[in-house]
Amino acid sequence: MYVRIVTTVNGHAHSWFVLFQKSLFAQIIITVIVTCVCTRILSSHWFRSVKYGKRRNVKLPTLPYWIPGLKHALSLAYNSKPFMARSNCNAYGDGIPFFLDGAGQNMLIILDPEQIQGVLRSSTELDPNPFIHEKIMGALLGSPQEAIDHYISDQGKADYIQITHIRQHTTGSNLGVLDKRLFETLKRSIGQTLLSSPETERTEITDLYAFIEQHVTLAITETLLGSAIVQSYPGMIADLWIHIEATEIFFMGLPRFLVPKAYVARDRLLSNIRKWSLRAETLRNQGAVDTQWDPVAGSALAQEREELYSAMPGHDEHGRAAQALGLLYGGTSLTVPITFWYFYETLRNPSLHERVLTEINNHVDANTNSYNSCNSPHAPSSNPCTQKQHELTAPTHALGEKYLIEKGTTVFILNRYVAQFSHAWARARPQALARPLDAFWAERYLVAGGGDHKRERFSDAGLAGNWTSFGGGEHKCPGRHFARNIGIVTLGVLMGVFECEVCDVEGARELDPKLKERAFGTMKPSGKLAARIRRRAG
Numbered sequence: 001m002y003v004r005i006v007t008t009v010n011g012h013a014h015s016w017f018v019l020f021q022k023s024l025f026a027q028i029i030i031t032v033i034v035t036c037v038c039t040r041i042l043s044s045h046w047f048r049s050v051k052y053g054k055r056r057n058v059k060l061p062t063l064p065y066w067i068p069g070l071k072h073a074l075s076l077a078y079n080s081k082p083f084m085a086r087s088n089c090n091a092y093g094d095g096i097p098f099f100l101d102g103a104g105q106n107m108l109i110i111l112d113p114e115q116i117q118g119v120l121r122s123s124t125e126l127d128p129n130p131f132i133h134e135k136i137m138g139a140l141l142g143s144p145q146e147a148i149d150h151y152i153s154d155q156g157k158a159d160y161i162q163i164t165h166i167r168q169h170t171t172g173s174n175l176g177v178l179d180k181r182l183f184e185t186l187k188r189s190i191g192q193t194l195l196s197s198p199e200t201e202r203t204e205i206t207d208l209y210a211f212i213e214q215h216v217t218l219a220i221t222e223t224l225l226g227s228a229i230v231q232s233y234p235g236m237i238a239d240l241w242i243h244i245e246a247t248e249i250f251f252m253g254l255p256r257f258l259v260p261k262a263y264v265a266r267d268r269l270l271s272n273i274r275k276w277s278l279r280a281e282t283l284r285n286q287g288a289v290d291t292q293w294d295p296v297a298g299s300a301l302a303q304e305r306e307e308l309y310s311a312m313p314g315h316d317e318h319g320r321a322a323q324a325l326g327l328l329y330g331g332t333s334l335t336v337p338i339t340f341w342y343f344y345e346t347l348r349n350p351s352l353h354e355r356v357l358t359e360i361n362n363h364v365d366a367n368t369n370s371y372n373s374c375n376s377p378h379a380p381s382s383n384p385c386t387q388k389q390h391e392l393t394a395p396t397h398a399l400g401e402k403y404l405i406e407k408g409t410t411v412f413i414l415n416r417y418v419a420q421f422s423h424a425w426a427r428a429r430p431q432a433l434a435r436p437l438d439a440f441w442a443e444r445y446l447v448a449g450g451g452d453h454k455r456e457r458f459s460d461a462g463l464a465g466n467w468t469s470f471g472g473g474e475h476k477c478p479g480r481h482f483a484r485n486i487g488i489v490t491l492g493v494l495m496g497v498f499e500c501e502v503c504d505v506e507g508a509r510e511l512d513p514k515l516k517e518r519a520f521g522t523m524k525p526s527g528k529l530a531a532r533i534r535r536r537a538g
């Protein structure tokens with residue numbers, strides 16, 4: 001019996017060996033498997049030896065990988081957000097910085113708020129401009145090389161000019177003009193979807209996130225670039241979101257054949273924006289535009305921005321289109337999901353809902369049936385509860401005591417993980433931990449106010465490194481006031497003009513996204529969130 005078994009085993013082994021010898025295919029498969037397993041073992045060993053080693057000034061480790069050469073490229077191309085979260089931040093995200101390598105394109109991920117503070121403080125040594133020019137202008141927005149070269153040779157002046165210009169147009173009375181246009185557009189666009197329903201009858205919304213994404217993105221796009229481009233290019237909003245969701249894929253420089261959908265969507269966006277830019281230029285030259293807001297040429301911000309870029313070297317319609325896409329990307333990519341959560345969290349918290357509704361009703365202008373300017377010191381936006389946190393991706397060049405970073409390294413700060421390092425929050429602002437960091441709590445950022453009335457006020461003092469949503473330094477988000485008002489205007493429309501309710505508030509909690517399943521990218525409910533909406537009576 002024993003002999004027979006051995007013979008059988010030997011027989012199998014022999015026939016496998018013969019098959020291996022004869023079949024080239026089998027040889028290739030086995031070689032590939034052996035190579036991948038060895039690569040994984042060696043890369044894991046190197047990762048751990050750096051992580052647990054006592055040596056200082058060591059090079060940062062690359063996360064273990066299976067495929068030599070390509071390293072993390074395939075995982076990033078096909079599964080980047082869960083891959084980053086599952087394999088990287090959750091498994092290795094204990095504060096150790098690490099490299100991801102997509103076929104030679106490296107990105108360094110840092111998670112520790114103390115290291116982040118160091119990065120944000122050293123803006124001269126850790127220059128964000130190379131990243132902005134090469135990765136954002138070039139890789140993400142598809143700017144022509146001549147435009148990038150101009151930014152580089154201009155040594156920060158072009159950056160300064162465009163940031164200052166956006167800031168001018170998104171503060172003070174200019175911001176009021178944008179708010180008003182946004183309010184009207186949102187009201188019209190949501191109103192159109194309810195046309196078939198009788199007045200005050202509820203309309204079913206099958207997916208509240210998609211509903212808000214569509215209407216708010218459209219309203220921001222029309223407010224910034226005018227209504228004509230959206231009408232002539234109906235797929236614009238969908239293409240914009242394909243492009244936004246592929247952000248890290250563009251940053252990694254993955255080739256077109258690996259991610260054709262993202263490149264095709266960006267091609268369509270750029271080609272339509274180029275047509276828009278040329279058409280608007282012709283009208284401007286003829287003096288045939290409304291300079292405050294024009295259906296074809298868009299907002300004063302967009303019109304002046306086009307003029308400003310036309311005078312800059314490297315900015316023909318190709319260069320300008322990439323810049324306009326940048327404005328649109330900046331204006332929507334974070335604002336829209338944050339606005340959704342801002343609204344949704346208010347909707348499902350009865351006491352907050354009531355307080356916000358009271359604020360909104362206190363600011364109705366009975367004559368125009370709209371709301372007083374968000375810039376009014378008494379307007380809803382000055383209510384400290386209407387401030388909220390979100391997400392950052394930032395660039396730098398160096399870091400830390402133990403690790404040595406070579407010049408030219410691109411550093412990424414994954415705001416979502418950074419914001420969850422509770423021990424760092426405990427040091428900076430212990431009272432902010434009265435509720436868990438992954439729970440929405442409108443009052444988290446409130447501190448005791450000064451003055452006679454002692455009204456509580458919003459403050460992010462001492463939170464640098466923990467709460468980095470609008471970035472910092474000279475590149476700090478220039479559109480942040482507009483961003484805040486987009487949230488407030490949306491609340492004003494969805495709660496003041498219309499009345500919206502989630503069909504099953506408790507059941508809907510099942511759809512809350514698992515924060516740890518996606519390292520970055522848009523945070524959405526994990527399924528369709530059914531809701532109802534109707535116009536408010538009177």
Ligand code: HEM
Nearest residue numbers: 330331334335392469470471472475476477478479482483
């Ligand atoms: C809640 C929404 C928003 C968030 C969380 C946000 C966040 C950020 C962050 C983190 C940066 C990088 C800052 C840095 O490098 O230090 C940034 C840059 C920028 N943001 Fe925003 N932003 C928002 C809305 C907006 C809006 C509505 C606009 C458009 C009007 C806008 C326009 C820009 C632009 C143009 C830049 C690039 C500035 C530069 O050239 O360096 N953002 N934003």
